[in-house]
Amino acid sequence: MTLEQQFFSLVLMFLGSLSVGFVFDGYRVFKGKVNLAKFIVFIIDVVFGIISALWIFFLLFWSNNGQLRIIMLAAFFVGLVVYYLTLSRLIIKLWIIVDNLIASVFKVIVKTLNLLIIKPLVALYRLFTMLLGFILTLISALVLPFKVLKTKLPKKEGFFSFLKKFKRQK
Secondary structure, X not given: OOHHHHHHHHHHHHHHHHHHHHHXXXXXXXXXXXXXXXXXXXXXXXXXXXXXXXXXXXXXXXXXXXXXXXXXXXXXXXXXHHHHHHHHHHHHHHHHHHHHHHHHHHHHHHHHHHHXXXXXXXXXXXXXXXXXXXXXXXXXXXXXXXXXXXXXXXXXXXXXXXXXXXXXXX
């Protein structure tokens, strides 16, 4: 391995640690905004660790055919320390701005869908139920007098006997 390859590998490990720190800060901001169960946080932490390790090993294989040396690990950890001492606070603020921007865009999309789809559907439903109620009320108003006459007429008696009883009651 030439000196150029070693230097390239060191720079790549340093930049790889910066990228891992960047993504980890984004994950921390996300985790702070969302209340997750401890078990789920544990699973996500393990998955993040595995993906980060795979990313670093990919960079290592790409830069120097996977030759891991102590100096490469040192460059990785120095990169993490430098990141957290210098860039972490700025990147966390950036992630918070991005999160707020995404939340604002999501709210606009939800309000737009509500205005264009949900409210018209609710209005149509209310109009339909109002018209249906009106039609049923109209039908019942037209049918109700006949039902009253039907219930007041005894089934065994005829119309004339009904009139005789009606005259007696007066």
